Amino acid sequence: MSVDVSFTPTLGAENAAPQSRRRSWGGQAAAIALRGGSFVAFAAILLYFSLAAPFFFTLGNIGNVLGQSAILGVLAIGLTVVIIAGGSNVVTGGIDLSVAANMGFSAAVYASVIQLGYGDGPAVLASLSTGALIGAVNAFAVVVVGVVPLLATLAVMNVVAGLELVLTQNTVVPATTDFLSFLSAAGPFGLPVLAYGLLAFTAVATAVVQFTPTGLRLYATGEFPDAARAAGLPVRRLIAGSFLASGVCAGLAGILSVSYLSGSTTGAGDMLLPVVVTALLGTVFSRRLVPTITGTLLSALLVGFLVNGFQLMNISSTLVNGVQGLLIILVVSATTLLRRQEA
Amino acid sequence: MDNEEKSGFGRRELLKLSVLAGTVAAGAGLLRPQPAFAQAGELSLKGKRIGISTAGTDHFFDLQAYNAQIEEVKRLGGEPIAVDAGRNDGKLVAQLQTLIAQKPDAIVQLLGTLTVIDPWLKKARDAGIPVLTIDVGSTNSLNNSTSDNWGIGKDLALQLVSDIGGEGNIVVFNGFYGVTPCAIRYDQLVNVVKYFPKVKIIQPELRDVIPNTVQDAFTQITAILNKYPEKGSIKAVWSAWDIPQLGATQALTAAGRTEIKTYGVDGSPEVLQLVADPSSPAAADVAQQPAELGRVAIQNVARLLAGETLPRETYIPAILANKANVKEVSKKLGIG
Structure with a gap:
């Protein structure tokens, strides 16, 4: 935020005065459009798909989308916590680029532990500890050493991706156990267990981040670090904690991924950009345009519904990338306009 | 006369009948594929x-x-x-x-x-x-459509043996015997070579790798050329797919040992191009028909x-592309 403020006057000065009225009008429109419009747009997309593809609005299909969004959702929620605690400036704020690689490595650890003949208990423990350990390394690099999160987590991402290659030799490690089959099967009402998992996880994360004093402190740390420090908040501990939480989320996503893909597979790194996009896009689903857990969930589901609806309507899914890109440009330009207006 | 006629008629009748029967049988024989054709239509x-x-x-x-x-x-x-x-x-x-x-x-x-x-x-x-x-x-x-790897292996091996005149040393990449299609192709090579006692597979066999297949094959072939420096001591290089063949062909060209021929499978466009080049050691590539x-x-x-x-x-069926027919094969596959 502080960086944003220092940027704004320079940008404002570049634009000639006569245009300022129109800009502020544009900013206001953008604010209104973003605050209410995102929900309207979401509803409109759902409505459109429901009319165009009759199968879309069925419990089974919605359950499928929820289940398919579980891995992305859990990772993006982990990243959201980091963004909340580190501030939402994309360059200098909180970011964890290692989440996807972490997920891949945790999944590989899970599958390898199963291959070695251990049960699900030790595998779950190993996977979550792996995630947490990688989170701790991030926290150390950022909080103790003082490296910018963007660079610190980028480096960790590469190390972790390398570790996964060493562990799996870049091959698929199959794993099937009763617990994994349970996770990838259908639960009550025929909905995937992963769908319930995502909803339950979001509920817990929302409770912690949006409704506890700790959550409030995370926001304070991210948005006004100086004020938070002056108020005596343990800023460093909160930021470290956010990376740890993100790491654990990645470990959890790793477990979900092993169940979904019946083992650990290569190419987890491809997940990184969708996760970042989801977390950034999530801000439009909040009243004050800040990152929130529910906003991130909605953003993950939006992408999930788009991909699903396109497939149901028999439209090439590659178009989803374009739509996603368009949405990001819209969101980023609108928030930029808005910030300028506020300044 | 009457009798004769009768009997003649009878004989003629028999003949007619047999001709008719023959025609029917032949017709049926001709027609038999027809229903299948009609069905395909x-x-x-x-x-x-x-x-x-x-x-x-x-x-x-x-x-x-x-x-x-x-x-x-x-x-x-x-x-x-x-x-x-x-x-x-x-x-x-x-x-x-x-x-x-x-x-x-x-x-x-x-x-x-x-x-x-x-x-x-x-x-x-x-x-x-x-x-x-x-x-x-x-x-x-319920049904898996796939290439006939037995046919692929046999065709490639026969082409190789005939190209080298039924005698000489061959270098073999056998790094993926665990992959079923590769194993079948290799076994077919061994089956064919068994009946050509003057053809020898150089031991130890080479191991092709993934990734960096091309670079690795280049290095391995360069090394083995140093081990067998005189011309004619190696006649051909065989691999179960054509990416090691690509590396091997490049190594042979680089070392000036273009008298050695290379063989592979898959019909990758870049390898078919090499087969089409008259001066390239790439002799044959069996193309699948995706x-x-x-x-x-x-x-x-x-x-x-x-x-x-x-x-x-x-x-x-897969199609074997060699120096003689590679142009047609490429056209059939829709390459180039």
Whole structure:
């Protein structure tokens, strides 16, 4: 935020005065459009798909989308916590680029532990500890050493991706156990267990981040670090904690991924950009345009519904990338306009 | 006379009858393939929705097979629901899941890691959707369209042996004996060489690797050329696919040992180009017919939906491209 403020006057000065009225009008429109419009747009997309593809609005299909969004959702929620605690400036704020690689490595650890003949208990423990350990390394690099999160987590991402290659030799490690089959099967009402998992996880994360004093402190740390420090908040501990939480989320996503893909597979790194996009896009689903857990969930589901609806309507899914890109440009330009207006 | 006539008539009658019988038999013989032909013409997917799922379309093989499937479903009057996972297993599974929920009349899966897709192919079958595959040997698939690897191995081995005049040392890449098609091709080479006692496979055999296949093959061939420096001491290099062949060919050209010939399988466009170059050591490459694989898989769907029973596997012949016919083969495959 502080960086944003220092940027704004320079940008404002570049634009000639006569245009300022129109800009502020544009900013206001953008604010209104973003605050209410995102929900309207979401509803409109759902409505459109429901009319165009009759199968879309069925419990089974919605359950499928929820289940398919579980891995992305859990990772993006982990990243959201980091963004909340580190501030939402994309360059200098909180970011964890290692989440996807972490997920891949945790999944590989899970599958390898199963291959070695251990049960699900030790595998779950190993996977979550792996995630947490990688989170701790991030926290150390950022909080103790003082490296910018963007660079610190980028480096960790590469190390972790390398570790996964060493562990799996870049091959698929199959794993099937009763617990994994349970996770990838259908639960009550025929909905995937992963769908319930995502909803339950979001509920817990929302409770912690949006409704506890700790959550409030995370926001304070991210948005006004100086004020938070002056108020005596343990800023460093909160930021470290956010990376740890993100790491654990990645470990959890790793477990979900092993169940979904019946083992650990290569190419987890491809997940990184969708996760970042989801977390950034999530801000439009909040009243004050800040990152929130529910906003991130909605953003993950939006992408999930788009991909699903396109497939149901028999439209090439590659178009989803374009739509996603368009949405990001819209969101980023609108928030930029808005910030300028506020300044 | 009367008698004679009678008997003559009788004989003539017999002759006539036998001619008639012969004609009928011949006609039937001629006609027998006809019903099959007529049926192939009658194949229809009118009003059917066919799910087409692929692991990716970033290789020549996948793209050809994928597009051919879509075209064939449309040609037969059906509606293709085609999804491309872009080599992303998570996407592949999500697409299969949605596809199953869409309840198409059949699903055809092209490639994909067996352990990842198999549980979902089973779910499709449990949901009452027939599943067919291309190049995926799954127990949950009713029919798998694939190349005839026995034929591929035999054709390549015979071409090699005939090119080198039935004698000489050959270098063999045998790094993927664990992969069934590669094992079959290798076994066929050994079977053929067995009857040409003057042909020797140089021991130890080389191990091709993934990734960095080309570089690695280049290095290994360069090393073995140093070990066998005099011309004629090596006659040919064999590999079970054509990416090691690519590296080997480059190494031979670089070392000026173009008298040694190279052999491989898959019909990768870059290798076919080398085969077409008269001065290149690349002698032959057996090309699979990906587009034909795609078309046949869809025709099998139509047969299945028409109530026919399908064989476990449908083999598509591969075409051997050598210096003489490579131009035609490339044209047939739609390359260049």
